[in-house]
Amino acid sequence: MSKSKLLDAQKKLLDWYEVHGRKELPWRNTEDVYSIYVSEIMLQQTQVKRVMEEYYPQFLLKFPSLLALSQASLEEVFGMWSGLGYYRRAKNLHQSAILSRDGLPKDLESLQKLPGIGKYTASALCSFAYNQKVSVVDTNIARVLARYFGVENVKETHLWELAELFLNSSAPKAHNLALMDLGAMVCLPKNPSCTLNDSQEMPLGCQCPFIESCKGANNPLKYYKTKSKVYENKTLHFGICIQDGKIAMKTSTEGMYKDMLKLPDIEKYHHETNLIGSFKHSVTRYRLEVHVYTADSVEEDVLWLPLEMLPNAPISSMTQKALKLSKAILHD
Ligand code: SF4
Known part of the structure; x- marks a missing residue:
């Protein structure tokens, strides 16, 4: 890319950011x-x-x-x-x-x-x-760069090189934020603005400042595809056991919930008649089917948490859902 083309693209990007950028975000108004x-x-x-x-x-x-x-x-x-x-x-x-x-x-x-x-x-x-002169590459910026430079199956190291090449050293922070916003608002994974035709309503800020110079504008989806997720199904059974105003909880010892509190696991076949309810929950690559039961007793190594401490306890959204399902029991 020639120096003049580069300067022109950088200027157009900053002009676009000045009008459409998400400058109101609280973390952008602090140093x-x-x-x-x-x-x-x-x-x-x-x-x-x-x-x-x-x-x-x-x-x-x-x-x-x-x-x-x-x-x-x-x-x-x-x-x-x-x-x-x-x-x-x-x-x-x-x-x-x-x-x-x-x-x-x-x-x-x-x-x-x-x-x-x-x-x-x-x-x-x-x-x-x-405010240092460093380039930044997140998923939004990666998509813009891969399309703008027309690079198929782009590797991460190459993306950082492209970001470095494209960096506006006179206004690096605004340049990085602008690229990020362009990816989040205009150069979208499935419907980038350059693929919208005249009959489609273009949301505010959607006219891409790179429309004339972008190598990927004719076929943007060729250059950056969203990988489809592979999910794993799991079924979980939890017990609600309350004694003297305290609820039995366990501390997770591994995985992404490590150190968080959860309801104790319970064997389904012992407690089928005590089913309170079930719900589905997705987290990372897991699609969970969760069943919640009342339990008269649980294993010994549980933590007895006073019910009034539940609202501030470190619990996951999945456990929150299970507790919500058991609301009537908790308020008895
Ligand atoms: S012209 Fe299209 S593909 Fe290129 S940066 Fe703009 S929105 Fe993305």
Whole structure:
């Protein structure tokens, strides 16, 4: 790509961002690296709207600094993360806070030594918080770059090279944010704006600034396809056992719910008549069918949690659903 074409594309991108970019997002209106770090971790597997409305402000209110987070117990952190899923993120966040309570490192290499911080998150922090001249590649940016440069089956290392080549060194932070928004709003996985015809209504901000220079504009889906997920089915049986105002819970010792509280497993054939209800739940690659029963007794190594402590306990959204199903019993 010639220098003049590159400069033209960079300028068009920034002009588009100036008008249509999501500049109102709270983590874009701060240079506090801790707040940006929290947002980046929350946004890894969760929609922007949900993070912004239900978790981000509440989390920062409870743990306003890295130091405050480092002084909290893991249970308290899980409590604030409750329902957000992928609890390993919260555990890594807490662990990183303990390891760097006086301040997060300021370079790519040191940041990546902290738990849960990979190349993307380290680059995002260097760019968005420290305003350094570094490129950033997330899934949205990857899609734009692969299509813009017309690269099929693009490898990750090549994407980082393209991002580096394309980086606007005069305004690296705005450039990265603009590319991210372009991928999230315009260069969509299935319906990028260049495939919309005149009869289709084009949402606000959908005119792509790269329409004239993008190599993939004639056949964008050829350059970046969304991989279809392979799911595994599982059936789970949980028991609700309440004694003297306390509910039997177990601490998960492995997997993504490690250290979270869950209901005790229960053998179905002993308790079929005690079925309270069933529901389906999807999490990561699992499609779960969950059955919940009343149980008169459970194994001995359970934790007896006072019912009033349930709302702030570190429990997953699946356990929350099971408890919701058992609402009448819990309020007896
Ligand atoms: S022209 Fe189409 S494929 Fe190219 S960046 Fe824009 S929306 Fe994506």
